Amino acid sequence: MKKSNENILIKGFLHELSPEEESLFQQLLEEKPEAIQTLHQWEKVVLRLRGFEGSLRSGGLLVSTLERINRLEALKQLQFQRYKLIRNISFSTAAALLLLLLYVVLQENALNLNGLLGIAGLKSDDFTNLLANY
């Protein structure tokens, strides 16, 4: 069957013809008896499909679907709690470091590594120093 006829036939079958197409459909049915046969066969298939819808029921899927969603929600909340904990630890560490830096700057009037590490006042451990202390 030609593609245009095929389209008219399926549209007729689905009751979706425009008024112009309606006359083409009637003409097709008059000229091609096999088109009527095809319509009957399609009708039979659709009737069987309608009868079979019952076997597509969702059954116990509602409970299992909700259970999966709840499990995922619990997991997401756990991940969120962990994220919050890590975020809090990071903020506290950053604040402590900032205070330490501020303290060093105030004490030393400059920002140097030795001050930051608490060894700014130490002398080098060489022979002269050892003798002087002795």
Place this chain on the structure above:
Amino acid sequence: MRNFTSVPVKNSPPLQSMEETELLLAVRQGHSAAMTELVERNIAAVSRVAKAMLGNTPEAEDVVQETFIRFWSHLNSYRHEAKISTFLTRITINLAINESRRHQKRQAVERPLDGLTLNPQRFPQTVQNTPGDDAEHLHTALQELEESQRAVVALRLLQGYSTKETAQILDIPLGTVLSRLSRALDKLKIILTKYDNV
């Protein structure tokens, strides 16, 4: 971060009588009862499409669950341009097509010469093909269609969407829906006649 609670939604009608927009808002606010209601309202339709696409199989059940999980995880990006049921159907079809392709690949690796004949074992769980069991025949017959044809049959004939809606959901032209449907009906007719004559 949504924080699901089972506390009823304050100052609002019962969930069962809520409009889709209100229900969606309640879900977004984290009310688990609203999510339950949303799943309850749509699970039959989603299941119908998944089972028409994949047969009565555990894969189809996975697709149903995965559809709602995808929807739930992407709630914030859902803009409610289409009805929730339409959006869910679109997700279901995509997931089912992916699953069907994965299944075909597995089958191609396991049994390279098996795809040429009518193959009732394509999905293992539909194997229990009791003679005279029309539902099982139809399940198997649907699996013999190309997935693009199966999607059109599932939406237009089983789910009851109009041809225009089917075209929108599948993102294909109207004419393509019609030609796929007529070819699918022809093929189903041939396959079912074979079964009837067995």
